[in-house]
Amino acid sequence: MSVRVKLPTHLRRLAGVDGEVRLDIAEEITTDTVLAALEERYPVLRGTIRDLATGRRRAFVRYFACEQDLSHDPPGTPLPSRVADGSEPFLVVGSMAGG
Numbered sequence: 553m554s555v556r557v558k559l560p561t562h563l564r565r566l567a568g569v570d571g572e573v574r575l576d577i578a579e580e581i582t583t584d585t586v587l588a589a590l591e592e593r594y595p596v597l598r599g600t601i602r603d604l605a606t607g608r609r610r611a612f613v614r615y616f617a618c619e620q621d622l623s624h625d626p627p628g629t630p631l632p633s634r635v636a637d638g639s640e641p642f643l644v645v646g647s648m649a650g651g
Contacts, residue, residue: 581636584627
């Protein structure tokens with residue numbers, strides 16, 4: 553299946569891509585499989601979205617899809633079917649701190 557991923561500007565620049573990234577994933581579509589495919593295709597992103605040692609999401613990174621915050625879902629949770637079929641993107645968003 554072809555999954556659409558939208559990255560924040562600084563990660564698009566780092567990976568050298570414009571716009572969305574399309575990833576072909578043969579296994580179940582989960583946050584973990586999407587990020588693994590993204591890091592395999594763009595090795596420069598390893599460690600920027602999730603910790604290299606633990607695989608946990610970085611503190612100031614959030615995941616969204618279909619208007620849902622998926623940041624706290626377990627990494628093996630299947631993503632919504634609209635993400636899996638490519639009709640909705642998986643969003644990686646840099647969260648903002650401050651008041």
